[in-house]
Amino acid sequence: MALLEVRELDVHYxxxxxxxxxxxxxxxxxxxxxxxxxxxxxxxxLRAISGLVKP
Ligand SMILES: Nc1ncnc2c1ncn2[C@@H]1O[C@H](COP(=O)(O)OP(=O)(O)O)[C@@H](O)[C@H]1O
Ligand SMILES: [Mg+2]
Incomplete structure (x- = not known):
């Protein structure tokens, strides 16, 4: 069972x-x-998962 699932994550600076x-x-x-x-x-x-940068 997945504890963490990340799907189609994009981040721009x-x-x-x-x-x-x-x-x-x-x-x-x-x-x-x-x-x-x-x-x-x-x-x-890791920053995106933690909420430190916006996906
Ligand atoms: N604060 C920032 N502003 C602009 N570009 C950034 C910033 N942080 C990282 N980047 C760019 O985002 C890309 C991914 O960087 P990063 O997540 O730090 O990679 P890693 O941790 O694998 O070395 C790189 O091209 C980096 O230059
Ligand atoms: Mg790094």
Whole structure:
């Protein structure tokens, strides 16, 4: 069962399209890591989930 479900998430910083169509789910009881190159959007993804930036 998914504890967290993210669907088609987009985030813009002004004219910068930082996240495009991001979807994933995290099942209850699982430990999940988010990996990617510098600037890929890891921090922005977590900020959006936390409500610190507007989707
Ligand atoms: N406050 C900001 N203003 C403008 N662009 C930003 C800001 N924060 C991040 N970005 C841009 O958004 C993209 C994703 O960045 P970020 O989420 O920090 O990536 P990561 O955490 O994977 O290194 C990059 O292109 C970065 O330059
Ligand atoms: Mg980061």
């Amino acid at each position: 002004g004219g910068i399209h930082a996240l495009r169509n991001v979807s994933f789910s995290v099942d209850e009881g699982k430990i999940v890591t988010l990996i990617g190159a510098n600037g890929a959007g890891k921090t922005t993804t």
